[in-house]
Amino acid sequence: MVGSAPESAVALSASGLTKRFGEREAVSALTLSIGTGRAFGLLGPNGAGKTTTVRLLTGLLAATRGEVTLLGERLTPATADRLRSRIGVQTDTELYLSLSVRDNLRYWGELYGLSAGRIARRTGDVLDGLGLAGRIDSPVGELSKGMRQKLSVGRAILHEPELLFLDEPTAGLDPEASEDLIALLKGMIRHAHTTVVMCTHQLHGLETLCDDIGVLIGGRLAACGEVSQLLRERWPRTRYEIEIQGNPDAARQTIGAVVNGLVETDPAGRIHFSIAEGQSVATVVSELVTRGVPITAVVPEQPTIQDLYFATIAEGVLT
């Protein structure tokens, strides 16, 4: 959801949020609203302003203009500390390399005012969830890069925040660890109604986690909203891929005449096209068969967040 939920269901909202570093405007007039219990993916190329946005949204950086409301309370210097106890931020703050995994989490838990019992219980749960339980007594300096990455996420969720900010949480994780982390986040959303805001460059399969996305280009939100709605708006017609034996040129022309729209061929010679509302792909197939085109596959194409991202970036670069 972006902007449509009732006020009580809004976990985070920002209005006109702007940050200048000298002459450079890193984030420009950013306005958005994220519903409670939703997962929001903040996407964009390197330098687009994602990390700066998260730092503004969490009060780690003062905005040049604009305001932020977290969990129903306006973020100000006076409310920042209280709000921070309810949010979790995976920051670039270094872990203590000479301390063990357990002691890093204990130190962090004490900073958040957790009791010794709760720290011990949460340490167990978090490390189990992240597959790090076997390394609880290892000095962090002896962990691999991916393990440290997991621990930085573990540190952010130790106090069971209502609103969780993650910056590239799956960067450096192996595919299985990435899936485990996504499953852990989904569990937090399902069971505790945690709201997750995540910057990421890993777009493949992101639709299994993110309800909403925002695409930043040059500090501006070029697209923002519910994933399913953004996809429907951009690709209202069903897309298909047809694979044939031999040269696809004649088949492409035949399909173009039937669907009366853009027909593309990819480098592997597969043909891609959309059909109009009320039209059936069977009409296309039957026309090809009549003309003796040897079809080997007809596959409906479901556009993804990755497609949406590249289409938005291409548009942003053109305009």
Ligand SMILES: Nc1ncnc2c1ncn2[C@@H]1O[C@H](COP(=O)(O)OP(=O)(O)OP(=O)(O)O)[C@@H](O)[C@H]1O
């Ligand atoms: N402390 C700072 N001082 C000056 N400029 C900064 C500072 N922090 C960020 N910037 C600039 O703001 C812009 C946005 O940077 P930011 O780190 O937010 O991008 P990003 O989208 O997170 O990039 P990446 O994907 O590479 O992590 C960049 O041009 C960067 O150089």
